Amino acid sequence: MHKKLWEASLSQKKNSNLAHFEKFLNQNFKFKGKYNFKKLLNWSIRKPNLFWSAVWDFSKVKGIKSERYKKTKKFIDNKFLLNSKLNFSENLLSKANNEKAVTFISENGFKEVRTWKELKNNTENLSNFFLSHKISSNDRIAAYMPNQIETVECFLATSAIGAIWSSCSPDFGTPGLIERFSQIKPKILILTDRYYYNGKEISIIERLPDILKKIKSIKKVLIFSYPGKKLLNFKLKKKIKIFYKKDIPISNTNIFNYKKFDFEKDLAILYSSGTTGKPKCICHRSGGVLLQHLKEHQLHCEIKPGDNIFYFTTCGWMMWNWLVSSLASKASIVLFDGFPMFKRNDLLFKIAEKEKVSLFGVSAKYIDQLKKLNLNIKSKYKLKNLKTICSTGSPLSKEGFDYIYEKVKKNVHLSSISGGTDIVSCFVLGNIFSPVYRGEIQNNGLGMDVHVFSDKGKSILNQKGELVCKSPFPSMPSKFWNDQNGDKYKKAYFSKYKNTWHHGDYAERKKSGGYIIYGRSDATLNPGGVRLGTSEIYSVIEKINEIKECIVVGQAWDNDVRIILFVVLNKNYSLTGDLVTKLKTKIRYEASPRHVPSKIIKVTDIPRTKNGKIVELAVKNIIEGNKIKNIQALANPDILIEYKNLKELKY
Secondary structure, eight states, X not given: OOOEEEOOOHHHHHTSHHHHHHHHHHHHHOOOOSSOHHHHHHHHHHOHHHHHHHHXXXXXXXXXXXXXXXXXXXXXXXXXXXXXXXXXXHHHOOOOSSSEEEEXXXXXXXXXXXXXXXXXXXXXXXXXXXXHTTOOTTOEEEEEOOSOHHHHHHHHHHHHTTOEEEEEOXXXXXXXXXXXXXXXOOSEEEEESEXXXXXXXXXXXXXXXXXXXXXXXXXEEEEEOOTTSOOOOOOOOSOOEEEEGGGSXXXXXXXXXXXXXXXXXXXXXXXXXXXXXXXXXEEEEHHHHHHHHHIIIIIISOOOTTOEEEEOOOTTSHHHHHHHGGGGGTOEEEEEESOTTSSSTTHHHHHHHHTTOSEEEEEHHHHHXXXXXXXXXXXXXXXXXXXXXXXXXXXXXXXXXXXXXXXXXXXXXXXXXXXXXXXXXXXXXXXXXXXXXXXXXXXXXXXXOEEEEOTTSOBOSSSEEEEEEOSOOTTSOSEETTOTTSHHHHHHHHSSSTTSEEXXXXXXXXXXXXXXXXXXXXXXXXXXXXXXXXXHHHHHHTTOTTEEEXXXXXXXXXXXXXXXXXXXXXXXXXXXXXXXXXXXXXXXHHTOGGGOOSEEEEOSXXXXXXXXXXXXXXXXXXXXXXXXXXXXXXXXXXXXXXGTTOGGGOO
């Protein structure tokens, strides 16, 4: 059922950034649209050079714009605003006054604030520090830090001088970090001495000897203390230059020259999850990322000057980059570090209320946890500043949509979004002109020619298939690091369909223009040759009180595939015959008979990546006796032992 849950009022539409952008196009391109997203989308796809140039002008990018557009038949060779020049950091340091720019809050309640002026000064001091230590354009600076203000300042200082940023969050163990950073050979490593999670203090600094032993390119280390804490005592036997916050020269009268770099200049290296092999080092360009984020923030998420933006993320996830870029829209950002339910289940909403958050970003998994706890947020918090709730990381169930409107806030724009590290942005997301329908992502991103393809490469509606993008966009990665001929890049995105970006998501496109994402297509189930999305089973099981969480995979069996469901039970429940029957009956009735698992097996935990995504492929490989290609990508790899050689899967 196509159930409408929310629609913006006429005055909300009228005062929106999207309406102002429409007027801007009306004045400059005789566009003639009024609150019409479909028309905007079609125009942006038909005239990509004009559209991306208009985004630059509308969002007042600081730089030198060239209108040149390199159009070639080869998807990845297309270039936007060719020879334009800008400095990424200069665009994020969009103010220099005494209003707050960044707020940090730890799980233990410690709070720290930076004004725009302080943020700019600190960034420039750090930039000068890097330059004085002979860091030049294209050198890599790597960070192993929690989500604290210094992490943001170090990123801004790195891009200000044209160096390339890369970060891993501390929940990556030493092997996972080494596997990533050793590929890009950073000159400087920046780390924080420790971090906290659910009340537990975890040392990062003691991992340093191992890191330096394995990554020989690191010649200098810059160490910060955890916010509100004194620096941990630590002695390093190896002779290497170590610097601390006190070693950064302080000047409040910096005259810093923000050099303009090419639009294509490498900005940051992000990493694929590594669950199917060694993590790919995905290199992103500064101009494309800036334009794409400005478009998403202002035209899709309605971020305005003075708004407070919150996203629950670590520095190892692309949403951190997305959050920090909000500064370019003159909005302030709220950083949280720690366990999101430390000592109270509604901790993040308490922060949202107190910090007057206008955009609140979380994972679908977090919303599902709130729903299971049946927390009535709106009875406790007014959230009167909250305009937008973003959900990403995995598909948000229909019940997740219901929960937000019933228990969190009635008049809020729920924007389910989907994209990835590969493009450090979104393919599909929300907009204020279109209604929010239960279980659906609203639309394509502007300028993104997204479709769902059949296996034969035909665009299909109201059927499940592969999410693709048919035309180029500026936030395509510039390259994979150490991929000289681009072979890995081409194989990752262009091996399934000719000259079309294949993203690897199993999805459905509705006639209305909305989307449903069913999970990664490499984890789709294929019993009897019929493709089924795992999320269809999850959405049934997650409503059942006895089940805490679950993971579903296809097991190769008897020249076919059979569905195996692993469940983690809530306290005081056991997997009885009655419960197995109940689960199968529910799946049969609410999904289909084809979705009913052949086996339901109890486990104590679900393997997941550091970003909290469940790893279906790792489970499939282990139960079929295949090697797990990159165990370092997992947050809890030891749990896989529980899935190995299960007697229930032998018959």
